[in-house]
Amino acid sequence: xxxxxxxEYWKANIRLVIxxxxxxxxxxxxxxxxxxxxxxxxxxxxxxxxFWFAQQGSIYTFxxxxxxxxxxxxxLDKKFNVEEK
Amino acid sequence: xxxxxxxxxVVGATFALxxxxxxxxxxxxxxxxxxxxxxxxxxxxxxxxxxxxMSAASFISMxxxxxxxxxxxxVYLMGWTGGYCLLAMLxxxxxxxxxxxxxxxxxxxxxxxxxxxLVAVFCLIVASLTYVIGQMKGIGVAFSRFLExxxxxxxxxxxxxxxxxxxxxxxxxxxxxxxxxxxxLIFAYTVPAVFISLQLTGNPIPQLGLGSTMTGTxxxxxxxxxxxxxxxxxxxxxxxxxxxxxxxxxxxxxxIGTAGLPHVITRFFTVPRVKDARxxxxxxxxxxxxxxxxxxxxxxxxxxNLIDTIQTGEIGAADGNLVIxxxxxxxxxxxxxxxxxxxxxxxxxxxxxxxxxxxDKEEAYGWKGNEMTKVDRDIMVLANPEIxxxxxxxxxLVAAGGIAAALSTAAGLLLAISSAIxxxxxxxxxxxxxxxxxxxxxxxxxxxxxxMVAGYLGLNPPGFAAQVVALAFGLAASSLFPALLLxxxxxxxxxxxxxxxMLTGIGTTLVYIFMYKGWFFVKSxxxxxxxxxxxxxxxxxxAFGAVGALxxxxxxxxxxxxxxETPEHIKEMVDHIRVPAGAGEAVDH
Numbered sequence: 001x002x003x004x005x006x007x008e009y010w011k012a013n014i015r016l017v018i019x020x021x022x023x024x025x026x027x028x029x030x031x032x033x034x035x036x037x038x039x040x041x042x043x044x045x046x047x048x049x050x051f052w053f054a055q056q057g058s059i060y061t062f063x064x065x066x067x068x069x070x071x072x073x074x075x076l077d078k079k080f081n082v083e084e085k
Numbered sequence: 086x087x088x089x090x091x092x093x094x095v096v097g098a099t100f101a102l103x104x105x106x107x108x109x110x111x112x113x114x115x116x117x118x119x120x121x122x123x124x125x126x127x128x129x130x131x132x133x134x135x136x137x138x139m140s141a142a143s144f145i146s147m148x149x150x151x152x153x154x155x156x157x158x159x160v161y162l163m164g165w166t167g168g169y170c171l172l173a174m175l176x177x178x179x180x181x182x183x184x185x186x187x188x189x190x191x192x193x194x195x196x197x198x199x200x201x202x203l204v205a206v207f208c209l210i211v212a213s214l215t216y217v218i219g220q221m222k223g224i225g226v227a228f229s230r231f232l233e234x235x236x237x238x239x240x241x242x243x244x245x246x247x248x249x250x251x252x253x254x255x256x257x258x259x260x261x262x263x264x265x266x267x268x269x270l271i272f273a274y275t276v277p278a279v280f281i282s283l284q285l286t287g288n289p290i291p292q293l294g295l296g297s298t299m300t301g302t303x304x305x306x307x308x309x310x311x312x313x314x315x316x317x318x319x320x321x322x323x324x325x326x327x328x329x330x331x332x333x334x335x336x337x338x339x340x341i342g343t344a345g346l347p348h349v350i351t352r353f354f355t356v357p358r359v360k361d362a363r364x365x366x367x368x369x370x371x372x373x374x375x376x377x378x379x380x381x382x383x384x385x386x387x388x389x390n391l392i393d394t395i396q397t398g399e400i401g402a403a404d405g406n407l408v409i410x411x412x413x414x415x416x417x418x419x420x421x422x423x424x425x426x427x428x429x430x431x432x433x434x435x436x437x438x439x440x441x442x443x444x445d446k447e448e449a450y451g452w453k454g455n456e457m458t459k460v461d462r463d464i465m466v467l468a469n470p471e472i473x474x475x476x477x478x479x480x481x482l483v484a485a486g487g488i489a490a491a492l493s494t495a496a497g498l499l500l501a502i503s504s505a506i507x508x509x510x511x512x513x514x515x516x517x518x519x520x521x522x523x524x525x526x527x528x529x530x531x532x533x534x535x536x537m538v539a540g541y542l543g544l545n546p547p548g549f550a551a552q553v554v555a556l557a558f559g560l561a562a563s564s565l566f567p568a569l570l571l572x573x574x575x576x577x578x579x580x581x582x583x584x585x586x587m588l589t590g591i592g593t594t595l596v597y598i599f600m601y602k603g604w605f606f607v608k609s610x611x612x613x614x615x616x617x618x619x620x621x622x623x624x625x626x627x628a629f630g631a632v633g634a635l636x637x638x639x640x641x642x643x644x645x646x647x648x649x650e651t652p653e654h655i656k657e658m659v660d661h662i663r664v665p666a667g668a669g670e671a672v673d674h
Contacts, residue, residue: 006660006663006664009663009664010663010664013663017174017175020170020174021170021174024167024170028163028167028336028340029333029336029337032159032163033159033329033332033333033336034329034333036156036325037324037325040323040324044296045293045296045297045305046295046296046297046298046305046306046307046308047295047296047307048307048323051156051159051307051323052296054156054159054162054163055151055156055159055162055378055381056292056378056381058162058163058166058167059162059163059166059374059377059378060374060378062166062167062169062170062370062374063367063370063371063374065170066169066170066173066174066363066364066366066367066370067364067367069170069173069174069363070173070360070363070364070366070367073178073360073363074360077360077665081666082664082665082666083360083665083666084358084359084360084665084666084667
C-alpha cells in the first residue's frame with residue numbers, strides 16, 4: 001500500500017473518531033449535565049428527560065457508539081486494504 | 086434452610102467453581118500468564134473485562150450512592166461507562182497492534198527510554214495498589230459479614246482465595262474465572278432488582294420499572310419519590326444539588342481514569358486481532374451496562390422502600406412512624422454491624438427519619454431531630470433483598486455476587502502489578518538474561534508480595550477507604566492516559582516531553598489530593614477544608630484528575646517543542662501502529 005493511502009486512511013479514521021466523540025460529549029456533558037434542567041421539562045414516561053439521559057440514555061449511547069465505530073473501522077480497513085490477514 | 090447455611094452453600098459452591106477453573110486453565114508459559122496466549126474470543130474477553138472492571142465499588146457502593154444522592158450520582162454511572170468509548174477509539178486497537186504484554190512496555194518503546202518505562206511502572210503500581218487496597222477491604226467486609234467471622238479472619242480467607250487462583254492461573258486462569266464471576270455477579274444483581282421492580286411497579290424490567298407508575302396508582306415512581314423526599318425535608322431526587330463544574334470534571338476524571346487504568350487496558354492485549362480489540366470494548370460495555378442501567382432502579386427503589394419502612398403513616402401524625410419494638414429483622418441485623426443506628430430522641434417509642442427542610446415543623450410534630458443517626462449507604466445493595474422481604478436464597482446470592490465482584494477486580498489488578506514488576510522492571514531493566522521460567526516465578530512471587538502488602542494495608546487501613554478509589558482514578562487519568570494518547574496520535578511528543586508530562590500530571594494530582602486529605606492520608610496534616618467551600622474553584626480532590634491530565638498535555642507539548650525531535654525510526658513505529666495490517670504475535674521483550 002502506498003504512503004498516500006495510509007495517510008488517507010488515518011485522516012478518515014480521525015474524522016470518524018471526532019464525529020463519535022462529538023456525539024459522546026453532547027450526550028454526556030450536554031444532555032445529561034449542562035442542558036439537563038431544560039430537558040427535564042420533557043417527560044419520557046415517568047422519567048424527566050435530562051435525568052433519563054444521565055442515568056440511562058448516555059450509557060445506551062456509549063454502547064451504540066462503540067459498535068458503530070467498530071463497524072465503520074472494519075469498512076475503512078477493507079476500503080484501504082489494511083486489514084489483518 | 087436458614088440464611089447462614091444457605092450463604093455458606095451458595096458462596097462455597099461459587100468458590101469451588103472458580104478454583105476448579107483456575108486449576109484447569111493453569112498458565113504454562115509467560116505468554117499464557119500475561120496475555121492468555123492472545124486466544125480469547127472478543128465476546129468472552131468483554132465479559133471478563135466486565136468482571137475485571139466491576140469491583141466492590143460498582144456492586145456494593147454505587148447503588149447506595151445513587152439512593153442517597155439521586156441525580157448527582159449520575160457522574161459515577163456516566164464516568165465509569167463513558168471511558169470505554171475512549172478506550173475503544175483512542176487506545177485499545179493501537180496498543181493491541183503494538184503487541185507488547187504491558188502498558189509500561191508500550192511507553193518504553195514509544196518514548197525510546199527505559200526511564201519513561203520506569204516512570205510508567207511507578208504510576209501503574211501506585212494506581213493499582215491503592216485500588217486493590219480498597220478491594221481487599223471490600224472482601225474483608227463481605228466475608229466477615231456473611232460468614233460471621235471477624236474482619237481479619239474474613240480478609241485472610243479472601244487473600245488465600247485470590248492467591249490460589251491468580252498466582253496459579255495467571256491471565257488465562259483469571260480470564261476464565263472472571264467469565265464465571267461475571268455470570269454470578271450479574272445474576273446476583275438483577276434477580277433482586279427484578280423482584281423489587283415487580284413488587285413496586287408490576288414491571289419486571291427494572292430499567293422500565295423506574296419510569297413506570299406505582300402498582301395500583303397513577304403516580305410515577307420517581308414523582309412519588311421526589312414528593313416523599315420533599316415532604317420529609319430531604320433534597321429532591323431528580324434535580325441537581327452539587328456544582329456543575331465539579332460534576333463535569335468528576336465525570337471527565339472518571340472517564341479518562343477508566344481508559345488509563347492499566348488492568349483494563351491489558352485486557353485488550355488478550356484478543357486475537359486488532360479489530361477484535363475494538364468490538365471487545367463494545368462487548369465489555371454491554372456487559373457493564375447490564376449492571377449500570379439496573380443500578381439507578383435499585384437505588385431509587387431501595388430509598389423508597391427504606392422510607393416506607395420507617396414512615397408507615399402520615400407525616401406528623403402521632404402513629405405515622407415505625408414503632409421501635411416492631412422494627413424488622415434486617416434492621417436489627419444491620420444494627421449489630423454498627424452501620425445502621427437510631428436514637429429515640431423524643432422518647433415516643435417510634436423512629437422519625439427526616440431531613441433539614443423539616444426543622445420548622447419539628448415543634449408542631451413533637452419531633453426532636455432526625456432519629457436515624459446513621460444509615461451507611463454501602464449497606465443498601467446488601468440489605469435491599471431483606472428490606473423487600475425476598476427469599477433467603479436471593480440474599481445468599483447477593484453475598485456471593487459482592488464477593489465475586491471484589492475478587493475478580495483484585496485478581497486483575499494484582500496481575501497488572503506483577504507483570505509490571507517481573508516484566509518491565511526485572512526482565513527489561515535489571516536482569517535481561519532471565520529465562521521464561523524464571524520470569525514466571527518472579528511474576529508469581531511479585532503477585533504474592535502484592536497480595537501481602539494489599540492485605541496488610543487492608544487490615545490496617547490508613548483511614549481512607551473511599552478516597553483510595555478517587556486517587557487511583559486521578560493518578561491513572563493524569564499520568565498514563567495522556568502519555569498513551571499522545572504516543573499514538575502525535576509524533577511530535579518525544580522522550581523528554583512524555584516523562585515531564587507524566588511527572589507533572591501525577592505530581593499535581595497527588596499534591597491537590599494530599600492538600601485536602603492530608604499528606605499521605607494522615608488526616609491531621611490536611612491543609613485545606615475538604616468541603617465544597619474549601620475546594621479551589623469548587624473542584625473536589627476526586628475531580629482533579631482531569632485538571633492534572635490537562636497539565637500533563639500542556640507540559641508534554643511545551644517540553645517536546647523545546648527539545649530535539651522524535652527519531653525517524655520511532656515515527657515509523659507510530660505509522661506502523663496506526664494500521665491494523667501486519668499485527669503479528671506478541672513479542673515478549
